[in-house]
Amino acid sequence: KQEVTQIPAALSVPEGENLVLNCSFTDSAIYNLQWFRQDPGKGLTSLLLIQSSQREQTSGRLNASLDKSSGRSTLYIAASQPGDSATYLCAAWMDSSYKLIFGSGTRLLVRP
Amino acid sequence: EAQVTQNPRYLITVTGKKLTVTCSQNMNHEYMSWYRQDPGLGLRQIYYSMNVEVTDKGDVPEGYKVSRKEKRNFPLILESPSPNQTSLYFCASSPGLGTGELFFGEGSRLTVL
Numbered sequence: 001k002q003e004v005t006q007i008p009a010a011l012s013v014p015e016g017e018n019l020v021l022n023c024s025f026t027d028s029a030i031y032n033l034q035w036f037r038q039d040p041g042k043g044l045t046s047l048l049l050i051q052s053s054q055r056e057q058t059s060g061r062l063n064a065s066l067d068k069s070s071g072r073s074t075l076y077i078a079a080s081q082p083g084d085s086a087t088y089l090c091a092a093w094m095d096s097s098y099k100l101i102f103g104s105g106t107r108l109l110v111r112p
Numbered sequence: 113e114a115q116v117t118q119n120p121r122y123l124i125t126v127t128g129k130k131l132t133v134t135c136s137q138n139m140n141h142e143y144m145s146w147y148r149q150d151p152g153l154g155l156r157q158i159y160y161s162m163n164v165e166v167t168d169k170g171d172v173p174e175g176y177k178v179s180r181k182e183k184r185n186f187p188l189i190l191e192s193p194s195p196n197q198t199s200l201y202f203c204a205s206s207p208g209l210g211t212g213e214l215f216f217g218e219g220s221r222l223t224v225l
Contacts, residue, residue, distance in 0.1 A: 031210035
């Protein structure tokens with residue numbers, strides 16, 4: 001069964017810390033992997049998209065890496081701010097099933 | 113502005129009363145999809161469409177119908193809603209299957225009494 005797992009499920013850090021969110025997938029044959037942010041009761045906002053041929057993508061304080069061989073992606077947030085508090089989800093487009101599989105998310109709280 | 117628009121955003125209805133949640137995108141995307149999000153179960157795909165007149169079941173299609181008569185629209189139809197369809201629903205679109213970013217609508221919160 002194709003699965004996407006996110007660890008940790010929840011994270012609380014003081015403002016200013018650099019942090020890493022983890023995403024692992026069971027099937028290394030993926031088209032791409034996308035990171036989203038979701039605020040409570042709201043839709044998902046795309047943060048970064050990494051194609052299967054890429055190793056990483058950067059946008060501002062965010063950097064996402066992809067290692068297909070180990071089935072892992074990480075989202076690095078530099079100098080975290082209270083406004084970064086949200087749930088972060090990763091999703092992988094699976095090559096073999098043409099399905100987009102979502103992780104269950106990491107709920108992040110950045111304390112002032 | 114590139115966007116996916118869902119309506120209604122909030123709806124309370126009663127068991128058995130047919131309803132439609134509309135979804136429209138203005139990015140000329142070929143791929144569109146519907147998800148439901150429930151606490152503890154995450155996002156689950158209901159139906160998806162790879163192009164006009166091409167639709168297929170996702171993981172939880174029971175109790176739902178869709179149609180794709182135009183490229184920009186992908187309505188979700190609940191013919192006879194039941195309380196277990198109370199959920200937060202999201203429509204999403206992307207340039208193609210497995211290609212490009214997936215853009216989400218703001219969500220439609222449905223309560224079936």
